[in-house]
Amino acid sequence: MPHRVANFFRSSTHSLEHQVSNFTKKSSSGSRRRASPPGSGRSTGSELVAYTSEEELDDSHAPPYVPRLKMGDSRTSSFTSDSHKEKDHGHHHRLSFPGMHFGRSNKESHVHTPASLDWKLESPPIVMYGNAENSTGALLSGQLFLHIKDEALEIESFTATLTIRVSQKKPFTNHCAECTSQYTEIKKWSMLEHPLVMMRGQHSFPFSVLMEGHLPASMETPLVSISYEFKAEAIPRSNGITPVPPIRLEKVLDVKRSLPASEIPHHSVRVFPPTNIKASAHYPHVIHPIGSYTLALRLDGISKLNPKVNTIEYWKLKKLTWRLEETIKTVAPACGRHSPRLGDREEGAQPKKGIVRSDTRIIGEKTLFSGWKSDYTSANDAKVELELEYSLGKHARSACDTKSQDGTEVSHQLMVEMVVSQEWAPVNKPSLVTHTGVGRILRMHFGTILTERGGIGISWDNEAPPIYQDVPPSPPAYSQETNLHSDASIAEMIEPLDSALIAGPVHRLVVEEEGGSSRGHRRASSEGR
Numbered sequence: 001m002p003h004r005v006a007n008f009f010r011s012s013t014h015s016l017e018h019q020v021s022n023f024t025k026k027s028s029s030g031s032r033r034r035a036s037p038p039g040s041g042r043s044t045g046s047e048l049v050a051y052t053s054e055e056e057l058d059d060s061h062a063p064p065y066v067p068r069l070k071m072g073d074s075r076t077s078s079f080t081s082d083s084h085k086e087k088d089h090g091h092h093h094r095l096s097f098p099g100m101h102f103g104r105s106n107k108e109s110h111v112h113t114p115a116s117l118d119w120k121l122e123s124p125p126i127v128m129y130g131n132a133e134n135s136t137g138a139l140l141s142g143q144l145f146l147h148i149k150d151e152a153l154e155i156e157s158f159t160a161t162l163t164i165r166v167s168q169k170k171p172f173t174n175h176c177a178e179c180t181s182q183y184t185e186i187k188k189w190s191m192l193e194h195p196l197v198m199m200r201g202q203h204s205f206p207f208s209v210l211m212e213g214h215l216p217a218s219m220e221t222p223l224v225s226i227s228y229e230f231k232a233e234a235i236p237r238s239n240g241i242t243p244v245p246p247i248r249l250e251k252v253l254d255v256k257r258s259l260p261a262s263e264i265p266h267h268s269v270r271v272f273p274p275t276n277i278k279a280s281a282h283y284p285h286v287i288h289p290i291g292s293y294t295l296a297l298r299l300d301g302i303s304k305l306n307p308k309v310n311t312i313e314y315w316k317l318k319k320l321t322w323r324l325e326e327t328i329k330t331v332a333p334a335c336g337r338h339s340p341r342l343g344d345r346e347e348g349a350q351p352k353k354g355i356v357r358s359d360t361r362i363i364g365e366k367t368l369f370s371g372w373k374s375d376y377t378s379a380n381d382a383k384v385e386l387e388l389e390y391s392l393g394k395h396a397r398s399a400c401d402t403k404s405q406d407g408t409e410v411s412h413q414l415m416v417e418m419v420v421s422q423e424w425a426p427v428n429k430p431s432l433v434t435h436t437g438v439g440r441i442l443r444m445h446f447g448t449i450l451t452e453r454g455g456i457g458i459s460w461d462n463e464a465p466p467i468y469q470d471v472p473p474s475p476p477a478y479s480q481e482t483n484l485h486s487d488a489s490i491a492e493m494i495e496p497l498d499s500a501l502i503a504g505p506v507h508r509l510v511v512e513e514e515g516g517s518s519r520g521h522r523r524a525s526s527e528g529r
Contacts, residue, residue: 114153117232117249118145127452128213128257129459132403135213139460140253144191144205144232148198153236155198158191160207160232162253164215166406167225168332170357178335182406186211186228195237210460216404217257217452220397223357224330224408228253257400258454261286265296270444276301277315279444283414286449289398292391295322295446297416303382311424312379314433315440317372319419322390324364324412324448326398330357331407356407363396363412376430390414401449414446 121142128135144160164184171179187209219226232249266285271278283295302315333354372386392398403409422438425431 114150114236114244115234115247116147117234117247119143119249119251124457126211126253126255127457129454131259132214136459136461137211137213139210141208144207146203146234148200150200152197152199154195155192156195156235156237158234160189160191162186162209163229165227165229169223170332172332172334172355173338176335176338179338182333214405216402216408217400218255219399221328221399223328223359228255256452257402259286259449259451268446272442275315276304277442281446283446286451288451288453289392292389295388295390297386297388299384302384303376303379305379310427312427312430313422313424314376315420316423317384317418317420319369321367321417322365322388323362323415324390324392325360325415326363327360327411328358329409332357363398364391364393398450400451412448412450414448416444418442
């Protein structure tokens with residue numbers, strides 16, 4: 001078998017070298033024969049064959065050149081036979097490269113677009129305030145701009161849709177589009193009721209929707225991703241000669257949720273039997289992706305007096321580690337084709353709708369070996385105090401707390417782990433410490449809510465103007481205490497402000513314009529009166 005492979009490569013190399021040598025010989029002989037036309041002088045059959053081969057090599061699409069020969073010529077039969085042999089030989093060994101072509105490719109060709117789509121959001125960032133049960137949702141409003149580049153363009157239809165896309169990173173069945181992605185339509189707009197001819201310029205189409213409060217926020221996790229996709233499509237009518245491609249616009253919206261934070265820190269107490277150690281912690285229950293937070297921790301009951309042997313037993317803190325953990329749970333649904341494959345179903349049992357997936361990852365951690373204050377002066381009141389600063393990792397890609405109707409749930413917790421070792425010392429000599437070799441690991445979990453900052457924004461229903469039922473009655477009419485029967489009585493009620501306010505300015509004006517202004521003289525005379 002190896003000698004056959006070697007012979008195959010050897011024969012291929014030999015045939016290629018033979019083709020190149022033949023092509024070089026024919027090209028050189030053809031160039032020499034091009035100096036004189038085929039009809040001038042005396043030419044042999046080989047010369048005519050060489051000239052014919054040169055024509056074939058120059059133009060592969062044109063028929064070969066065959067010179068005219070008189071009937072009865074002795075060279076006719078020999079020339080025909082030689083030319084056919086050379087022609088067959090050339091077709092057998094000719095090198096062709098169909099993939100090589102010169103000029104502009106199809107990808108580089110410019111496609112004229114008669115119109116383009118753009119948009120502008122007029123509503124504030126989409127933030128849902130409160131949990132899914134109490135939130136009133138968020139408003140989304142904006143305008144779509146259709147730019148017509150031609151003189152006139154007829155649009156058959158113009159629609160826009162807002163959908164939720166849930167993509168499973170670990171779907172029920174791999175390589176199945178329906179198991180991987182699920183789409184839910186929130187709103188669909190029909191911008192045109194019937195085909196319309198639009199002139200050159202910009203045409204605006206407003207849109208708005210109220211996104212309900214139970215909808216989940218956008219997220220990107222190792223198990224599932226949720227995104228909001230806005231798609232607009234305008235279909236122009238083709239002129240019958242060249243089809244006009246549809247005009248599309250695709251955008252992704254970032255939807256967030258902000259949960260209210262308590263102003264008072266959360267207080268938690270932990271007891272670790274069989275020891276007397278008690279941990280008291282004050283920490284914020286709600287945190288945000290950006291920023292650092294403080295947990296105040298105090299350990300009591302870390303000393304014990306043993307009166308029988310007159311010694312004191314201590315628990316000393318050696319190491320402390322904190323971690324922020326994120327737990328993700330989701331249900332990978334099965335499409336209609338793969339749902340019956342979920343195990344053997346019993347009679348009367350309904351098929352499962354999907355498989356539950358869960359994952360836990362660390363989004364922030366740190367280990368400390370010092371930084372706390374210890375007080376062992378009192379045998380009955382020894383304590384350890386520390387303030388622990390924690391935050392998310394610098395490059396952590398976290399998701400905020402959420403719980404949706406499709407089974408997706410994201411939660412967080414702060415885990416604090418402490419390593420303590422037992423030591424004892426005589427009551428009279430507390431500095432003479434002896435290690436007992438006994439150690440314990442104290443572990444605490446604190447529930448934490450990770451959410452976006454609300455900022456200065458408020459829910460849309462609090463920003464809305466009052467409705468008709470909430471408008472109070474009109475202000476009361478003014479009561480007429482005095483009867484005004486004439487203009488003289490009205491003039492008497494007007495306060496004479498002119499005499500007090502303009503006396504000084506008028507006098508100054510008269511002095512300035514005393515040199516010849518008729519207006520100044522009139523004012524001076526009126527002042528005199």
